[in-house]
Structure formats: C-alpha cells, structure tokens
Amino acid sequence: MGVRADQKERTREALVTAGRQLFAEHGYAAVGLSALVATAGVTKGALYHHFDGKAELFEAVLALVQSEVAAAVEVAADAEDDPWEQLRAGCREFLVASTAPGTARIMLVDGPAVLGWSRWRALDDDASGRLLVGALRAAVAADRLAPGPVEPLAHVLSGALNEAALRLAESDSPDLGATWGAIDRILTGLAR
Amino acid sequence: MGVRADQKERTREALVTAGRQLFAEHGYAAVGLSALVATAGVTKGALYHHFDGKAELFEAVLALVQSEVAAAVEVAADAEDDPWEQLRAGCREFLVASTAPGTARIMLVDGPAVLGWSRWRALDDDASGRLLVGALRAAVAADRLAPGPVEPLAHVLSGALNEAALRLAESDSPDLGATWGAIDRILTGLAR
DNA sequence: CCTATTCGCATACCGGTGGTACGTCAAGGA
DNA sequence: TCCTTGACGTACCACCGGTATGCGAATAGG
Numbered sequence: 001m002g003v004r005a006d007q008k009e010r011t012r013e014a015l016v017t018a019g020r021q022l023f024a025e026h027g028y029a030a031v032g033l034s035a036l037v038a039t040a041g042v043t044k045g046a047l048y049h050h051f052d053g054k055a056e057l058f059e060a061v062l063a064l065v066q067s068e069v070a071a072a073v074e075v076a077a078d079a080e081d082d083p084w085e086q087l088r089a090g091c092r093e094f095l096v097a098s099t100a101p102g103t104a105r106i107m108l109v110d111g112p113a114v115l116g117w118s119r120w121r122a123l124d125d126d127a128s129g130r131l132l133v134g135a136l137r138a139a140v141a142a143d144r145l146a147p148g149p150v151e152p153l154a155h156v157l158s159g160a161l162n163e164a165a166l167r168l169a170e171s172d173s174p175d176l177g178a179t180w181g182a183i184d185r186i187l188t189g190l191a192r
Numbered sequence: 193m194g195v196r197a198d199q200k201e202r203t204r205e206a207l208v209t210a211g212r213q214l215f216a217e218h219g220y221a222a223v224g225l226s227a228l229v230a231t232a233g234v235t236k237g238a239l240y241h242h243f244d245g246k247a248e249l250f251e252a253v254l255a256l257v258q259s260e261v262a263a264a265v266e267v268a269a270d271a272e273d274d275p276w277e278q279l280r281a282g283c284r285e286f287l288v289a290s291t292a293p294g295t296a297r298i299m300l301v302d303g304p305a306v307l308g309w310s311r312w313r314a315l316d317d318d319a320s321g322r323l324l325v326g327a328l329r330a331a332v333a334a335d336r337l338a339p340g341p342v343e344p345l346a347h348v349l350s351g352a353l354n355e356a357a358l359r360l361a362e363s364d365s366p367d368l369g370a371t372w373g374a375i376d377r378i379l380t381g382l383a384r
Numbered sequence: 385c386c387t388a389t390t391c392g393c394a395t396a397c398c399g400g401t402g403g404t405a406c407g408t409c410a411a412g413g414a
Numbered sequence: 415t416c417c418t419t420g421a422c423g424t425a426c427c428a429c430c431g432g433t434a435t436g437c438g439a440a441t442a443g444g
Contacts, residue, residue: 027305028305029221029305105309109304109305109309110305112301112305112358113219113301113302113304113305113306114305116219117297117301117358117362118362121358121359121362148373148377149370149373149374152370152371152373152374153377153378155355155356155359155371155374156352156355156356156371156375156378157352157378158355159351159352159353159354159355159356160348160349160351160355161351162351162355163347163348163350163351163354164347164348166309166313166351167313167344167347170309170310170313178341178344179344179347179348181340181341181344182341182344182345182347182348183348185340185345185382186345186348186349186352186378186381186382188381189378189380189381189382189383190377190378190381191381
C-alpha cells in the first residue's frame with residue numbers, strides 16, 4: 001500500500017469529518033456541496049469519486065456516528081455483570097451518548113428522511129438494534145424477562161429510546177433524570 | 193363572505209390536498225413545486241400567496257394528517273369506559289390510523305426533518321400528545337397506573353408508538369398482532 | 385531507469401429547483 | 415361608475431446537486 005491509497009483514505013476521511021460537522025450543525029438539507037467540499041479542503045470531483053452523491057456521503061457519516069454510539073453502549077453494558085443491569089446500563093448510556101451535539105439529529109432525524117425509513121432501520125438494526133435484541137435475549141435466558149418475541153419488543157423499545165434521546169438532545173435544559181426515569185419505569189414494568 | 197373568500201378557500205384546499213397526495217407518495221424532498229401546483233391546478237403565485245413556501249405548505253398538510261389521526265384515536269378511546277381500556281384502545285387505533293398510505297411518512301419521517309424536531313414535537317404534542325397525557329392522567333386517577341410524572345412517560349410511549357406505526361406502515365407484510373403485542377406488553381407492565 | 389497506464393482529483397458546465405418581483409384582472413365598497 | 419384591493423398568473427433569477435472531461439502524479443511493466 002503506497003502513498004496513493006494513503007492519500008485516498010485521508011481525503012475520504014476529510015469528507016466524512018466535514019460532513020459530520022456540517023450535517024450536525026445545520027442539518028442535511030441546509031448543507032450545500034460547495035460548503036462540504038470547502039470544509040474538507042477538496043473539490044466536488046473528490047466527493048463524487050468517493051461517493052455516489054450527497055446522500056451516500058451522509059450514509060457514511062451516519063454509519064460512523066452509529067458505530068461510535070454503539071461502541072459506547074457496549075462498553076457501558078459490559079461494565080455490568082447481571083444481564084438485566086447490562087440492559088439498563090446500555091439503555092442509559094445510549095441516552096448519554098446520543099446527546100452529543102448533532103449526533104441525535106444525524107442519527108434520528110435526518111437519517112430516516114434522507115435514506116428512507118427502511119434503509120435507515122436496516123442500518124440502525126445492524127448498529128444498535130442487534131445489541132438490544134441480544135440484551136433482551138440474555139435477560140430472558142436469565143429469567144429476568146418473560147419469554148416471548150423479542151424483535152418487536154426491541155423495535156418498540158428502540159423507538160422509546162430514540163425519542164428520549166431526541167428530547168434530551170434538543171432541549172435547552174435537558175433533564176436526564178426525568179427522561180431516564182420514564183425509560184426505567186418501562187423496563188421495570190417488563191422485568192420479572 | 194362572498195365569492196372571493198370562497199374561491200380562496202378552495203384554492204388553499206386544493207394545494208393542501210395536492211401536497212398531501214404527493215408528499216405521501218414521493219416524500220417531501222422528491223416533490224417539486226411545479227408538480228405541486230400542477231396537481232393542484234394552480235400556479236406558484238397562488239402557492240406563495242397562501243404559504244410562505246414549500247415548508248409551510250408541508251406544515252399545513254402535516255397538521256391536517258395529525259388532526260385526522262388524533263380524531264380517530266379519540267373516537268376509539270371514547271368507545272371504551274374504563275380509563276385503562278381507553279388508553280389501550282387509543283394506542284391501538286393510533287397504530288391502525290397511522291398505517292394509511294403515506295400517513296406515517298408525512299407524520300413521522302418528513303415531519304421532524306422538514307420542520308425541525310422541536311417544531312414537530314410542538315405540533316405533535318398539540319395533536320396527539322395531549323390525548324396521551326390525558327389518558328395517562330386518567331389512568332392514574334383511576335388507580336390503574338402508579339403516580340409519577342406523566343409527561344416524560346407520555347413522550348417515551350409516543351416514541352414507542354411512532355416506531356411501531358412506522359414499522360407497520362413500511363413493512364411489506366405488516367403484522368399488527370406482533371407489533372401491538374409489544375406495545376401492549378409495555379402498557380401491561382406499567383399497569384397496576 | 386524509462387514509459388505507458390491508471391487513478392485520484394480538479395475544473396467547467398448543465399438542467400432544474402425553490403424563491404422573488406411584478407403584472408393582471410375581477411370582486412367588492414362608495 | 416370608479417377605484418381600490420387582493421387573489422393569482424408570469425417571467426425571471428441565483429443556486430443547487432450532478433455530470434463530463436481534463437490533468438498530473440503515482441504505480442506497474444519491461
């Protein structure tokens with residue numbers, strides 16, 4: 001791997017970084033390609049060499065953000081021993097990690113609108129949905145959760161968590177205690 | 193009120209109707225003003241006379257859709273006597289009503305992205321959030337739900353319901369039973 | 385080493401978009 | 415009847431995402 005592939009990777013990373021910053025600050029629709037490539041220090045030619053267009057660059061940004069949030073969730077969950085506490089810690093960390101500036105907007109507002117809901121759901125399942133399903137299955141195995149179909153439950157819980165994260169991220173005075181309290185109340189109700 | 197105001201109202205209605213149809217079918221971003229005004233049988237001058245732009249027309253469409261869904265939910269809830277069953281029936285009807293073609297897309301995908309999350313949340317609270325908070329309060333009063341802050345719980349439940357509705361609306365083979373089962377499981381867990 | 389070729393990226397350009405300025409003409413008050 | 419108002423049509427513009435093409439350096443082959 002020579003100097004060529006190295007430079008290519010750095011250009012791609014510059015584009016993704018610029019996209020993340022601008023999409024987070026202004027939203028997808030309000031960011032023009034000219035601003036994007038100017039921030040990245042390249043031109044439109046570079047963008048269209050690496051991506052099929054604006055939407056595909058956004059998808060790369062979304063995948064990065066999702067993977068970071070998922071990693072934080074996984075770390076928080078692994079810090080607990082009991083499967084049920086792993087589930088709780090993961091959900092709580094999701095709220096905290098999603099509150100980083102612009103993260104929620106990219107992941108939860110523009111994501112579905114730009115990529116379409118079904119595509120977005122596939123990416124979200126791949127990143128964090130998998131973790132949630134796994135945690136629920138572990139809870140069932142540990143007899144902390146009544147047996148039953150976990151996928152629908154995971155999706156619905158994911159919706160609740162997403163709304164909670166948006167509420168925290170967009171609020172002027174976020175109240176993690178109250179929002180987490182509502183989530184925890186739902187989880188407690190589900191527990192055995 | 194003469195022929196003048198009457199024609200004005202019919203023009204506005206034509207624009208909103210056209211917007212609803214096109215936004216539902218293609219999504220907000222993919223609909224051009226030219227297609228909008230052609231479908232409505234008017235010109236851009238008429239559109240900009242009635243609205244400040246494309247986004248404000250969308251807001252009018254969103255308000256209409258939300259009011260229809262909220263009305264259906266209210267009817268379903270009023271058919272029950274017990275406050276807890278009113279809550280359940282309202283939630284279930286929300287899933288059914290939101291599954292109408294394009295409704296979920298307008299309400300839940302494009303809505304937050306076009307208007308911004310906080311504006312969308314304000315409209316959603318005004319339309320259906322109010323109902324949910326009221327139902328929860330009634331459940332507390334009837335001792336079917338433990339006392340506690342209901343607003344955070346309502347928001348989080350709303351998120352769960354929205355995700356469930358999207359899942360049903362966008363699925364090729366929607367499974368109302370499984371999705372409603374997950375919601376009902378959460379509600380049952382909350383109940384006393 | 386020298387050459388041919390590829391490839392990462394820049395430049396110039398295009399159709400179409402949302403938005404605006406202004407013109408028009410019928411309805412309603414006096 | 416006249417004039418004002420307002421609902422709407424028309425013509426136009428800046429700008430956007432996207433494409434076609436050009437160029438120069440890095441790499442592979444001999």
